[in-house]
Amino acid sequence: MIPFNVPHLVGSEIDNISAALKSRQLSGDRAYSKGCETQLSKWLSDQPSLVVPSGTAALELACIVADFQPGDEVIMPSYTFSSTANAVVLRGGVPVFVDILPGTLNVDPSMVERAVTPKTRGILPVHYAGLVCDMSEICEIAHKNKLVVIEDAAQALGSFYNGQPAGTLGDMAAFSFHETKNIVAGEAGAFTTKHDDWHARAQIIREKGTNRAEFIAGQVDKYSWVDVGSSFLAAEIVCAFLNAQFSHLDTITKRRVEILDHYRAGLKDFESRGWLALQTVPQHCQINGHIACCVLDDRFDREAVMRDLLEKGVQTTSHYVPLHSSTAGRKFGRAGSSMIHTDRAGSQLLRLPIYADLTDVEVDTVLHALDEVLNEHAR
Numbered sequence: 561m562i563p564f565n566v567p568h569l570v571g572s573e574i575d576n577i578s579a580a581l582k583s584r585q586l587s588g589d590r591a592y593s594k595g596c597e598t599q600l601s602k603w604l605s606d607q608p609s610l611v612v613p614s615g616t617a618a619l620e621l622a623c624i625v626a627d628f629q630p631g632d633e634v635i636m637p638s639y640t641f642s643s644t645a646n647a648v649v650l651r652g653g654v655p656v657f658v659d660i661l662p663g664t665l666n667v668d669p670s671m672v673e674r675a676v677t678p679k680t681r682g683i684l685p686v687h688y689a690g691l692v693c694d695m696s697e698i699c700e701i702a703h704k705n706k707l708v709v710i711e712d713a714a715q716a717l718g719s720f721y722n723g724q725p726a727g728t729l730g731d732m733a734a735f736s737f738h739e740t741k742n743i744v745a746g747e748a749g750a751f752t753t754k755h756d757d758w759h760a761r762a763q764i765i766r767e768k769g770t771n772r773a774e775f776i777a778g779q780v781d782k783y784s785w786v787d788v789g790s791s792f793l794a795a796e797i798v799c800a801f802l803n804a805q806f807s808h809l810d811t812i813t814k815r816r817v818e819i820l821d822h823y824r825a826g827l828k829d830f831e832s833r834g835w836l837a838l839q840t841v842p843q844h845c846q847i848n849g850h851i852a853c854c855v856l857d858d859r860f861d862r863e864a865v866m867r868d869l870l871e872k873g874v875q876t877t878s879h880y881v882p883l884h885s886s887t888a889g890r891k892f893g894r895a896g897s898s899m900i901h902t903d904r905a906g907s908q909l910l911r912l913p914i915y916a917d918l919t920d921v922e923v924d925t926v927l928h929a930l931d932e933v934l935n936e937h938a939r
């Protein structure tokens with residue numbers, strides 16, 4: 561069977577974990593945690609970053625730093641993970657869901673603009689499949705309306721927009737190192753901001769609202785409670801694992817991009833038969849090979865296609881249940897636009913296996929199985 565996802569291990573994780581154990585320094589913000597932040601910042605054109613327990617925690621931290629207040633509206637795509645909206649709801653804010661573009665599958669900036677009200681405080685674009693949203697348009701809308709932009713870059717580490725790294729385009733960004741991501745730590749994430757004062761505040765919030773980081777750096781003689789906060793630190797053992805993964809981010813990204821290119825070359829033929837549509841990647845966007853997806857034509861029953869692919873030994877999956885139609889989405893948020901393309905992606909988007917250890921032969925096996933299954937179902 562070709563599984564949908566296999567986390568890639570680089571080999572040196574266990575040595576790093578042993579070294580962390582030997583150091584007897586196991587809490588957060590220790591050597592490996594700082595090492596991850598140094599490595600990540602290199603990918604972010606030297607923008608500082610903070611390792612946190614998950615992409616979800618990074619989004620929650622960003623929403624605290626943004627100072628969202630009860631009743632504040634934050635515009636985001638409906639086609640995303642619950643964490644994007646939860647982070648806003650936990651501040652008492654209201655997620656306003658808008659549609660995606662049918663080509664890029666990213667939030668439609670014209671829908672974002674139309675959804676702005678006097679209560680809007682922020683925009684939360686999600687870089688779906690690692691493809692960076694139209695950030696020029698989004699940042700212009702934000703600038704005109706004095707809104708904070710938080711990039712949900714959970715899937716986008718190693719992607720670029722006009723040569724600029726994902727995560728450095730808005731005011732703040734969140735990354736994920738969940739086991740399905742390009743580099744993994746089981747569960748971990750990272751926060752980054754381009755504003756130095758917001759970075760300093762995020763450090764305090766991460767440390768239970770204390771200025772412990774300043775104390776460790778020898779800038780104050782004792783530390784105390786100075787702001788709201790939580791425990792958004794990642795444990796040293798997790799960071800030791802992640803540090804090893806970071807050292808291979810370059811080669812992992814290259815391999816995933818190769819696999820995605822291989823898939824896209826094969827799927828182009830299916831697209832020309834009208835069976836499916838590929839995600840369109842604009843010229844100025846460099847994608848990180850995170851997800852291999854396509855949107856099946858309406859004549860296909862996606863679940864039946866997935867079932868038949870599994871019978872042929874290929875595990876595939878769908879993705880998000882659109883948030884505007886979910887139980888919590890209806891309770892805590894509202895739809896700010898029509899949702900034609902979101903609803904189509906919700907019912908027709910198919911994700912194929914992709915991971916650094918997938919071989920070219922296996923990619924061909926997946927393409928062959930998909931050809932057979934779609935051929936059968938197209939009749």
Ligand SMILES: Cc1ncc(COP(=O)(O)O)c(C=O)c1O
Nearest residue numbers: 614615616641643714736737738
């Ligand atoms: C778009 C998006 N945002 C946020 C998250 C949350 O990341 P984590 O699982 O690290 O909490 C995910 C996770 O898959 C995601 O896909």
